Amino acid sequence: MSDTLTQTTLSNGLKVLLKEIHTAPIISSWVWYRVGSRDEVQGRTGISHWVEHMQFKGTDHFPANVLDKSISREGGSWNAFTYIDWTAYFETMPADKIDLALRLESDRMMNSRFDLNEVASERTVIISEREGSENEPLFRLGEVIQQTAFRIHPYHHEVIGDMADLHTITRADLYDHYRAFYLPGNAVMAMAGDFDTKRMLARIKELFEPIPAGSEPARLAREEPPQNGEIRLSVEGPGETTYVQVCYRFPNAAHPDFFPLSVLDSLLAGPSNLNMFSGGISNKTSRLYRALVDKELAVSVHGGAQATIDPFLYTITMTIHPRRKPEQALAALDREIKRVKDEKVLKEEIKRAIKQARALFAYGSENITNQGFWMGYAEMFANYNWFQTYLDKLSAVTAKDIQRVANEYFRPQSRVVGTYAPANGRP
């Protein structure tokens, strides 16, 4: 019952990672494309996500009404996700049915139809998806913060895209985007579960290797210049609850500072859970909870970093206590940030953060879908070794490292503070 990992690259550039896990008769198969909202220009925002939707609208071989039933009929679970950096598709299926997923993914890597009528009906579905998000105060606030934090870099806009673009993107735009980025050399295939590697690899080669390599997609290279001074902004909307988000600039996941910052995140706000298919833990003894929620300045506080290709944001979200002002909560937050800059954290606190990470890893390894997820996910911003050595890298973090990164990254001059305030009937 040994878990073996095989990594190889096919002649057309498709990277393949296979991990045998024989605990259940299940296989989870993932295809990851290096394309996300970071690859979109003004006028085409939201196009990567829309292409993802169109990937469920059929090929000649798997027409739309066949495609959406075929996986379900075999008892599979499947879905897709579009993020700022990547787009991923997965099928988790009974082991003896996985061939269907392979045939489907190899087919839609280049043969999706993008039928004009389907484009039209999906336009309103996606507009509806965006309208649903707009119902949420934190979406409204987060969108403005992101636009403000990234003036130059394409992390500027939300994955769903701007409404103006959702009305005007054409079938030709979508298809061009698809053909430019859905190429074997721009993809990673990751599979975990109950299979024989040699036979599986042969089948993958048979199905995917005939797909032409194509040319390397063009990338936007618009680095965000340094921010010189705190930015404050506010958004008003319905409701009676006030939210404050404080966003600091964080390094990309492959940067060595990502690890001490992850420990710091654990201490400040409770550990961020990077698993996609396994829940996290509570944060009621984190420093920020004690300073903000216990002291009744906020009713909840959460912090989270994300693993990204380029430097992104560390976001602290506070739901302000109904009897308090946002400034009071912000002042308490600032006191805690000052503390981690001025005073070294205790060794026990670091040990605790590592144990938390170890537990979250164990929970995540309970299910094969999550294991398949990690193999491809880590490849998007680093490589699978990043995941395999994650706990070791956390264990190497010292109190000195944490103090250094706290001073370097938690700078008021490079943060954005956003408040969502009730409009109180104002038009």
Next chain:
Amino acid sequence: MNMAGYNLALPGPGDIYREVLSNGIIVLARSNFNSPSVVVSGYFDAGALFDPDEKLGLSDFVTSALMRGTKKRSFDKIYNELESVGASLGFSSGVHKSGFSGRSLAEDLPLLLNLLSEALTMPVFPKVEMEKLRAQLLTGLAIRAQDTSDMASMVFDEILFKGHPYSRPEDGHPETIQNITRWDLVKFHREHYGPRGLVIALVGAVKPEEAVRQVKRALGGWQVKGQKEAPELPALKSLKKTVSKHHRITGKSQSDLVVGTNGPMRRDPEFMSASIGNNILGQFGMMGRIGDVVREKSGLAYYAYSSLSAGIGPGSWEVNAGVNPQNVKKASDLIVDELKRFVQEGVTADELADTKANFIGRLPLSLESNGGVANALLNIERHNLGLDYYRRYEGLVNEVRQEDVLNTARKFIDPDRLAIAVAGP
């Protein structure tokens, strides 16, 4: 693993360990040594059914307050122990039962069970913590009032279950939360919490005998006299005609819509045929027939699906959709038309075969994680399904015929007597 082992990979009498402790607690355990983690979850006989109208949300308040301090540890101490080892534990209240769910590395199972035991048997409800919690609950209700999906569901329950306890939201209303005193919490806990009716499932990297031994150590000595029985559920009055209600929430860009009626109880013989019918109606593939009409063909919604909520009492059979405020009527008409077609024509042989294959094939996926298995064990116990339920499952699914689905649909769904709730601008 070959396919002969397929069915044996599912929980069954040979690998589910069940023991009734002397104080009535039922323990279910199943090992899984593939990951060094363990899940503990369960339920007990306390729920919103016991809440007086003017203190609605009491049971929910109690579950939220259990870990705010016990005779042995303060709120901060409890969470410090838990979070320091990356474990989690939480309680929540439903209508009939309250439940708990926690997990940890296997090495920390004794700690997890100690904290569970303290929270269940000796909470002290400190005044200061209660007031903090009250502000959090009230903020939660203020957020709920702005959530079109939550509010549409709430209004739907008010219409469908008028005059029945199921019409009430378990988390209460701002004024009922304000009415609750510390004494109410203490009294509720004293009257309703006890070992009788407590079921606990442990799944993960621990041997079943060891799991039971640890539960015995933590909870085996718990005795409570005079634990109150649940009140009888009043009969449900069915709707005489379609009733629609629009709850206004201004400033929103999307409305939520719920259209539906009463569904079966979990123990009803029609449950499986209703489940299969529901899958065809609003789940299979991209959300079944409802998704096909509302999302795929009309492009009206990002989500449009149907669901059954069959529990101890009669549940609901409902269709939910999030649509632009201007399209509410259009979407609602399409959904009602689909319900009419469903009760008139039933399902095709192909649709039935697809859904059967889907149900049978996806079962192992739902039992992949320790949490999934724990839920399955609790499901078996709560609805008296038998330890061999998941091994018999394939046969139960295959028994269902087209006419069963049609008869069940007709028994429960009358397209002229629906509850229709909308929340939005």
